[in-house]
Amino acid sequence: MKHTDLIIIGGGPIGIACGLAAKKKGIDYLIIEKGPIVNSLFNYPINMQFFSSSEKLEIDDIPFISKEAKPKRNEALEYYRRIVTSNNLNITLFEKVNTVKKENGLFKIETEKQHYTASFVIVATGFYDIPNTMNVPGEDLPKVSHYYKDPHFYAKQKLAVVGASNSAVDAALECYRKGADVTMIVRGHEIGKRVKYWVRPDIMNRIKEESIKAHYNATVKEIFEDKISITTPNGDIDIENDYVLALTGYKPNFEFLKKIGITLSDDEKLYPEYNEETMESNVENLYLAGVICGGMDTHVWYIENSRIHATAILNSITEKQFAQTKSQTT
Structure with missing residues (x-):
């Protein structure tokens, strides 16, 4: 069983942004993606053109150059893939996470391939997997x-x-x-x-x-x-x-969220519970990032306005690590 300080579930744009932020902070991390890099974007229609302009899809201030103001699917795939490869991000692909359980302060993550433990978990799984x-x-x-x-x-x-x-x-x-x-x-x-x-x-x-x-x-x-x-x-x-x-829309995997202990609102919106400043859920040291934060309102959060989640989460994690280290040395 391999231990990693931080497990990021989901290798989409926001999961990648979290990986970049973790690397900058010097945190031992691993991104686990059930498909290829940016799996959801890969499964978009071949000719799809984004509503947002390329600069609004950028992460970590890495320039996104496209032929038109609003990039297409193939350009986005190239952009995010190059970020992963050129930054040598620690990511494992085609590995689906089955369960996440917290025991004695540590998270136990079971995938289709192996088991991990982690001190912190970020769930950035998007919403494209389950159709309405x-x-x-x-x-x-x-x-x-x-x-x-x-x-x-x-x-x-x-x-x-x-x-x-x-x-x-x-x-x-x-x-x-x-x-x-x-x-x-x-x-x-x-x-x-x-x-x-x-x-x-x-x-x-x-x-x-x-x-x-x-x-x-x-x-x-x-x-x-x-x-x-x-x-x-x-x-x-x-x-x-x-x-x-x-083509009636899609929704986050609410069953997965409930299984790992995330509290959802008791109305039809199914908003997950989290701290808006740190993105930490009701489960201590488990964070939410990206579109899943909007529950059934999948139009609330998207790439261009949820990029900030990565910074907020990693700031919170480093503060917790610093506080823990300080308490151990005093």
């Missing part, structure tokens, strides 16, 4: 996906896109332009207000000219092999269908 399901019959059919990757796959197919956020709008536009017959199923009365400002007019114009069909105030009732049944203000409608992209 529709809970309708047929959702488990192979034709249904909660993740979108490449529009080429849907060329010449009848595609239903469920949702009206950035991911749903991007998928609808890209697939339409690759020759898919696209129908959007939107729970609200319009396309989401948070959709990228340079994309929102595009999707609204495509809907207006009926290049892309849209049903507003609609929900999916049932999915079949050859059609999808939806409920609309005008009654139920059956639509011929080959594939369904249910």
